[in-house]
Amino acid sequence: MTEPSVTHPYTPQQELPDHPVPVMQTRSLNVFYGGFHAVHDVDLAFGHHEITALIGPSGCGKSTVLRCLNRMNDLVPSARVEGEVLYHDQDVYAPSVDPIEVRRHIGMVFQKANPFPKSIYDNVAYGPRVTGMKVDSMDDHVERCLRGAALWDEVKDKLKESGYSLSGGQQQRLCIARAIATEPDVILMDEPCSALDPIATAAIEDLMLQLREQYTIVIVTHNMQQAARVSDRTAFFTARPDETTGNRTGLLVEFDKTSTIFENPSDQRTEDYISGRFG
Amino acid sequence: MNGANRVAVAGARRTTELRLDGSGRGGRWKGEVFRALLIFCLVIAFVTLLAVIVQASVRGMPRIDLNLITQMPSTLDRETSGMQSAIFGTIYVMVGLIVTVVPIGVSAAIFLEEFADGTKWWVRFIELNVQNLAAVPSIVFGILGLAFIVRGPLDLGTVAYAGSLTLALLVLPTVILASREAIRAVPTSLRQASLGLGATKWQTIWHHVLPSAVPGIVTGTILALSRAIGETAPLLLVGATVFVTYNPDGFFEGAYTVLPVQIFQWAVRPQEEFRILAAAGIILLLAVLLVMNSIAIWIRNKYTRDA
Numbered sequence: 001m002t003e004p005s006v007t008h009p010y011t012p013q014q015e016l017p018d019h020p021v022p023v024m025q026t027r028s029l030n031v032f033y034g035g036f037h038a039v040h041d042v043d044l045a046f047g048h049h050e051i052t053a054l055i056g057p058s059g060c061g062k063s064t065v066l067r068c069l070n071r072m073n074d075l076v077p078s079a080r081v082e083g084e085v086l087y088h089d090q091d092v093y094a095p096s097v098d099p100i101e102v103r104r105h106i107g108m109v110f111q112k113a114n115p116f117p118k119s120i121y122d123n124v125a126y127g128p129r130v131t132g133m134k135v136d137s138m139d140d141h142v143e144r145c146l147r148g149a150a151l152w153d154e155v156k157d158k159l160k161e162s163g164y165s166l167s168g169g170q171q172q173r174l175c176i177a178r179a180i181a182t183e184p185d186v187i188l189m190d191e192p193c194s195a196l197d198p199i200a201t202a203a204i205e206d207l208m209l210q211l212r213e214q215y216t217i218v219i220v221t222h223n224m225q226q227a228a229r230v231s232d233r234t235a236f237f238t239a240r241p242d243e244t245t246g247n248r249t250g251l252l253v254e255f256d257k258t259s260t261i262f263e264n265p266s267d268q269r270t271e272d273y274i275s276g277r278f279g
Numbered sequence: 280m281n282g283a284n285r286v287a288v289a290g291a292r293r294t295t296e297l298r299l300d301g302s303g304r305g306g307r308w309k310g311e312v313f314r315a316l317l318i319f320c321l322v323i324a325f326v327t328l329l330a331v332i333v334q335a336s337v338r339g340m341p342r343i344d345l346n347l348i349t350q351m352p353s354t355l356d357r358e359t360s361g362m363q364s365a366i367f368g369t370i371y372v373m374v375g376l377i378v379t380v381v382p383i384g385v386s387a388a389i390f391l392e393e394f395a396d397g398t399k400w401w402v403r404f405i406e407l408n409v410q411n412l413a414a415v416p417s418i419v420f421g422i423l424g425l426a427f428i429v430r431g432p433l434d435l436g437t438v439a440y441a442g443s444l445t446l447a448l449l450v451l452p453t454v455i456l457a458s459r460e461a462i463r464a465v466p467t468s469l470r471q472a473s474l475g476l477g478a479t480k481w482q483t484i485w486h487h488v489l490p491s492a493v494p495g496i497v498t499g500t501i502l503a504l505s506r507a508i509g510e511t512a513p514l515l516l517v518g519a520t521v522f523v524t525y526n527p528d529g530f531f532e533g534a535y536t537v538l539p540v541q542i543f544q545w546a547v548r549p550q551e552e553f554r555i556l557a558a559a560g561i562i563l564l565l566a567v568l569l570v571m572n573s574i575a576i577w578i579r580n581k582y583t584r585d586a
């Protein structure tokens with residue numbers, strides 16, 4: 001694979017505190033799909049205006065953890081969640097909490113760009129409309145979000161055209177514009193660049209660094225350089241087979257500043273994975 | 280590599296080649312026979328349809344005229360008798376059928392696809408029964424309609440809407456199954472996108488799932504309706520038997536008849552004029568059917584190409 005032509009320098013936050021000031025936190029998070037124990041005891045903290053990367057081999061439960069943060073796992077009938085997921089000290093899994101409300105504060109961008117079969121404008125305006133968000137002028141709001149997603153210049157003359165008419169990378173940025181249109185606090189991204197070429201990937205990475213000024217971002221990625229380039233902190237997961245059943249349960253191995261994880265990991269498994277000695 | 284090994288390797292390669300090729304195993308002539316069989320079946324179906332159309336056209340042609348649709352059926356003016364009351368009756372019955380079966384069928388499909396928990400025994404029971412209902416002979420629905428709709432609890436009498444309801448029972452399973460297929464074909468990613476933005480389940484269904492499923496639902500519904508429009512047996516039981524010389528007064532009052540019943544009425548009479556009239560009626564009915572099916576196919580093709 002060719003190395004992407006990186007247009008942005010590695011920009012760690014200068015004054016990154018040793019421990020995150022958490023916007024979201026998981027405490028002893030365990031996830032089950034039916035009888036299958038997918039994720040075991042995950043404790044993570046996602047810092048205010050930081051980018052946190054979740055990395056690890058396929059099937060170790062990165063997407064599962066991510067989907068718990070805004071209760072998208074509710075859509076899987078067999079999924080069961082134990083432990084706590086805190087958003088500003090409020091457990092999003094508390095019985096009184098409405099998952100719809102959670103998702104209005106915690107937006108999501110999916111692995112495969114999934115614009116609505118509607119116009120570019122309506123794609124962005126959809127969230128504010130259905131959530132009854134008050135905006136002074138929808139036109140201005142749509143423009144602001146498209147600018148925020150670094151897409152405005154490319155689409156400003158064809159806002160009425162279908163979202164499908166865009167390229168894959170543009171579609172993914174449209175999905176990001178759509179996600180920030182509801183003015184969430186946290187944005188979750190599950191392998192947002194896995195279907196994109198290096199140039200589109202670089203554009204999205206630039207965008208993430210800009211978005212960090214306003215949002216707390218959690219990103220799942222298989223691209224180690226990407227995690228190193230954009231994230232402030234990195235969580236490394238792996239999967240451990242159960243002795244009796246052979247089921248592979250995901251667990252958190254190490255969570256630290258990205259620079260520490262990549263340069264000086266404290267766990268052998270992390271080092272093996274980072275240096276490519278382990279799939 | 281010793282000899283035995285070489286033979287084994289060659290044998291293995293040869294086997295693979297054969298499997299991929301197919302010609303050396305007699306696979307080809309089996310395929311040919313099967314193909315011929317399929318074409319033979321297709322020809323039978325096609326020839327039958329063609330025979331019906333040609334037969335009806337030749338016999339009914341003299342009476343394909345304006346009188347056919349502007350005149351009431353009459354036993355006195357055989358030469359100019361028409362089937363206006365049956366045309367209106369069919370329109371009434373079909374309109375009543377559409378407004379009944381579409382909301383119920385689509386709602387049931389939405390419930391089964393989006394809300395019902397497929398692991399619950401009662402949901403599976405309902406699903407199984409929907410499938411079974413689709414295979415019940417139409418006469419059974421006629422008897423049901425007579426007992427529960429014309430008489431019994433609903434007690435509507437022999438009015439057009441009683442016919443609509445009876446046919447609704449008949450085609451409801453088809454509409455539900457077609458709508459479920461259409462709804463299931465809507466990609467999950469679309470639902471996730473909407474829910475991920477904080478839309479409610481209803482907003483998601485209303486704004487995204489249903490609009491995407493509409494072409495499929497419409498296609499399935501038209502095909503179901505084209506089955507209903509040709510039904511005779513159940514309607515004979517729920518009151519469309521009378522020889523009516525006036526249009527229905529409404530959905531809930533007045534006698535009515537429908538095209539296939541009217542055709543049946545004429546076809547059993549000995550006079551040649553009425554038989555010609557019956558053939559003309561068949562042409563009319565076939566034309567309506569072909570138009571409906573063409574629309575369904577057109578919609579399907581239009582949306583499969585765009586998707």
Ligand SMILES: Nc1ncnc2c1ncn2[C@@H]1O[C@H](COP(=O)(O)OP(=O)(O)OP(=O)(O)O)[C@@H](O)[C@H]1O
Pocket residue numbers: 033038056057058059060061062063064065076078248250
């Ligand atoms: N909807 C589901 N139903 C049942 N099991 C699931 C479901 N989703 C995920 N799993 C299982 O949970 C485990 C973790 O899956 P998950 O998708 O979270 O992994 P991942 O780390 O995101 O992998 P990848 O890098 O391949 O995306 C896997 O063993 C997977 O088979």
Ligand SMILES: [Mg+2]
Pocket residue numbers: 062063064190220
């Ligand atoms: Mg994943």
